[in-house]
Amino acid sequence: MKRYSSLxxxxxxxxxxxxxxxxxxxxxxxxxxxxxxxxxxxxGLATAYNLAKRHGLRNIAVLEKGWIGGGNxxxxxxxxxxxxxxxQMQDLMEFSLKLWETMTDELNYNVMFSQRGAIFLGxxxxxxxxxxxxxxxxxxRGLDAELLxxxxxxxxxxxxxxxxxxxxxxEGGLNQPRGGxxxxxxxxxxxxxxxxxxxxxxxxxxxxxxxxxxxGKVEGLETxxxxxxxxxxxxxxxGHSGQVAGLAGVKLPVESQLLQAFVTEPIKPMIDTVIMSxxxxxxxxxxxxxxxxxxxxxxxxxxxxxxxxxxRLEQVAGEAIALIPALSKLRMLRSWAGxxxxxxxxxxxxxxxxIEGLYLSGGWCYGGFKATPGSGWLFADHLATxxxxxxxxPFALDRFERGATVDETGAGPKAxxx
Amino acid sequence: xxxxxxxxxGPRAQAEFEFDRSVESVLTVDATEAEAVxxxxxxxxxxxxxxxLWRHSAGCGVFLKLHxxxxxxxxxxxxxxxxxx
Numbered sequence: 001m002k003r004y005s006s007l008x009x010x011x012x013x014x015x016x017x018x019x020x021x022x023x024x025x026x027x028x029x030x031x032x033x034x035x036x037x038x039x040x041x042x043x044g045l046a047t048a049y050n051l052a053k054r055h056g057l058r059n060i061a062v063l064e065k066g067w068i069g070g071g072n073x074x075x076x077x078x079x080x081x082x083x084x085x086x087x088q089m090q091d092l093m094e095f096s097l098k099l100w101e102t103m104t105d106e107l108n109y110n111v112m113f114s115q116r117g118a119i120f121l122g123x124x125x126x127x128x129x130x131x132x133x134x135x136x137x138x139x140x141r142g143l144d145a146e147l148l149x150x151x152x153x154x155x156x157x158x159x160x161x162x163x164x165x166x167x168x169x170x171e172g173g174l175n176q177p178r179g180g181x182x183x184x185x186x187x188x189x190x191x192x193x194x195x196x197x198x199x200x201x202x203x204x205x206x207x208x209x210x211x212x213x214x215x216g217k218v219e220g221l222e223t224x225x226x227x228x229x230x231x232x233x234x235x236x237x238x239g240h241s242g243q244v245a246g247l248a249g250v251k252l253p254v255e256s257q258l259l260q261a262f263v264t265e266p267i268k269p270m271i272d273t274v275i276m277s278x279x280x281x282x283x284x285x286x287x288x289x290x291x292x293x294x295x296x297x298x299x300x301x302x303x304x305x306x307x308x309x310x311x312r313l314e315q316v317a318g319e320a321i322a323l324i325p326a327l328s329k330l331r332m333l334r335s336w337a338g339x340x341x342x343x344x345x346x347x348x349x350x351x352x353x354x355i356e357g358l359y360l361s362g363g364w365c366y367g368g369f370k371a372t373p374g375s376g377w378l379f380a381d382h383l384a385t386x387x388x389x390x391x392x393x394p395f396a397l398d399r400f401e402r403g404a405t406v407d408e409t410g411a412g413p414k415a416x417x418x
Numbered sequence: 419x420x421x422x423x424x425x426x427x428g429p430r431a432q433a434e435f436e437f438d439r440s441v442e443s444v445l446t447v448d449a450t451e452a453e454a455v456x457x458x459x460x461x462x463x464x465x466x467x468x469x470x471l472w473r474h475s476a477g478c479g480v481f482l483k484l485h486x487x488x489x490x491x492x493x494x495x496x497x498x499x500x501x502x503x
Contacts, residue, residue, distance in 0.1 A: 242463035251460035255440070256488070301437035301472075304465045304489050309419055311433045344459065400459040 032229035040064025046376020075338030096374025109190030118179025239339025266290030
């Protein structure tokens with residue numbers, strides 16, 4: 001792997017950037033691998049990278065039905081945070097957040113992780129009570145959290161409508177200073193390049209169409225590029241978890257829905273933190289390119305279409321303009337949707353399925369991006385050793401029938417947001 | 419946006435409706451534990467034609483049974499629930 005550096009960038013610039021080698025190979029699938037990961041998104045690539053890097057495995061493949069960066073890794077709102085309420089979720093997301101802090105160096109790829117803070121807004125006394133409770137839960141677990149007054153918020157984010165007759169009056173907020181955002185494409189490309197350098201075969205345009213099994217154990221895969229043998233298989237396919245597990249006859253506690261994101265035309269810096277309102281359900285940040293990135297509720301009905309419903313655009317734009325009136329002057333540049341596998345407690349599923357050798361990292365709902373490095377680490381541990389890492393144990397598949405759900409909102413068996 | 423033909427109100431925009439649940443996950447009151455687990459948690463989550471319950475929540479309030487395609491969003495059938503359901 002040609003190491004990226006400032007000097008390298010400078011030298012390559014002198015020759016018109018014609019000397020860069022391709023970032024990862026384009027190998028034909030081999031007949032057999034020790035472990036095959038289905039899904040070349042951030043989670044799948046991070047899993048393969050960890051299998052190679054930390055477990056020394058060399059005969060690994062990642063199968064991607066489309067192209068690297070074309071799925072949900074490139075469709076989220078790029079927010080990274082660990083400000084959860086339940087200890088199981090806190091441990092998982094904080095484990096991940098710590099890995100974000102070293103990712104650029106580890107991968108030798110600038111993922112532009114910017115710890116600019118992640119602020120939940122409170123719009124009422126009851127919102128502030130809930131934020132204080134969440135903040136206390138975080139501090140008690142050793143996470144960083146700051147409860148902010150209305151005055152502090154006004155100073156930190158001067159573009160907000162702080163007037164008393166605002167549509168969403170702002171009473172205060174909860175900041176996680178170590179939260180922030182990253183460049184999502186770079187995460188996929190960085191992991192792909194680093195995994196490839198360690199010998200992982202990344203096979204694009206290769207869709208899995210079936211499993212071959214013997215005696216209740218996985219033996220290999222049928223794909224659009226021919227059969228591939230495998231001792232172990234990991235499913236990391238987000239919205240299509242249910243479909244891929246279904247090929248092996250396993251039904252999962254997930255429902256596939258869409259999450260949309262929107263960006264405005266690029267402008268000069270106006271928002272230097274991540275603004276979220278959980279009672280309004282609006283997510284606002286500004287990318288390094290200058291685009292204001294907006295997100296909201298999922299579309300709340302089962303669909304695989306990757307076409308968002310327009311009323312959500314109207315809702316999110318209306319909320320964002322109510323919070324930051326200056327946004328009304330901007331034109332919307334693009335909108336898109338990703339298919340997410342919404343689990344029935346809002347928490348992911350990290351487990352071996354009832355078929356030997358078949359593992360799942362799924363049910364990440366619409367909160368998967370922030371978990372990318374942690375998910376890859378934990379899932380690789382499970383695949384390599386056959387034992388779930390202690391942080392992953394609460395996310396076992398059988399937690400639903402045992403009544404041991406990890407239910408951040410306490411809303412029962414329904415696909416929902418957090 | 420989908421256009422849903424409510425038998426009471428006629429064709430109305432999706433904005434007036436709420437998806438409730440898939441028909442496969444509807445639980446009867448006398449379901450055993452095993453049936454409840456299977457219906458609530460072992461989901462088909464179909465990519466294709468699906469039977470679903472929707473509610474005309476911002477209209478007449480009725481529960482409707484839809485036969486709907488989860489990729490094309492085509493709606494083949496909308497019916498009222500009969501007493502037995």
